[in-house]
Amino acid sequence: MRMQRRGEDALDWRMYRGEGQVQVERYFRASTRLAASVMFYHLEPGAEEGVHHHLADDPASCSTDSADEMYVVTRGEVVVTGGPEPIVLREGDAAYAPHGVPHGVRNDSRAPAELVLVYGPPLG
Template sequence: MLLQRRGDDHHDWSLYRGRAPVGVEWYFRERTELPTSVMLYHLEPGAEEGSHLHLTGDPASCSELSEDELYLVVAGEVVMTVDGEQAVLRSGDAVYVPHGVAHGVRNDSGAPAELVLLFGPPGGNPFTTD
């Protein structure tokens, strides 16, 4: 059984010129065969993941790969900015960010917030219908 407990791969990272570090727990970073990576973000009041994007070949990209991302708030409240548009997200709210779109999250509240972050290459969802 592959098991990872909270704290097994924890880092406090300053991300993309954000105001304060984000606590990041990266789940099965070097073991998963899934096309999606999973992180748990912990943002203390004032913590921020600065604006960034993921697009292959774009010099402004923070990664070499084009990746879509999904942010799911599991506790607290955050402000999410996507392509210049801001929204307040609370527990149970989620935002989907396609590759190549600038985005970032910050905690302007007075309490800690936690988010599950899923990211990976665009590739199609078998449940999507057009």
């Protein structure tokens, strides 16, 4: 069994033309056989990931592979962007973005927000 403590693989990242920086913690990067990657996001007020999508062979994609993403809010609230209307998610809420669908998150609140992101190839 392996263990990783918070902060061991963290970086502040300005993502996909978003405002501010998102602190991203990558868990067990390239050291598991899981098909999905798990990350932890910390967003200070005003920080945003920026709208993006994941679709193989699409030059506008932010990645070279097709991947789905799921966000689970663990603290505070975030606004999910990219759809027809922004959606507010609060602690315990989740959003799922299939590959190719534009999406992003931002923190419009006055308090920090945190979420877990699961990213991986679609099945089937």
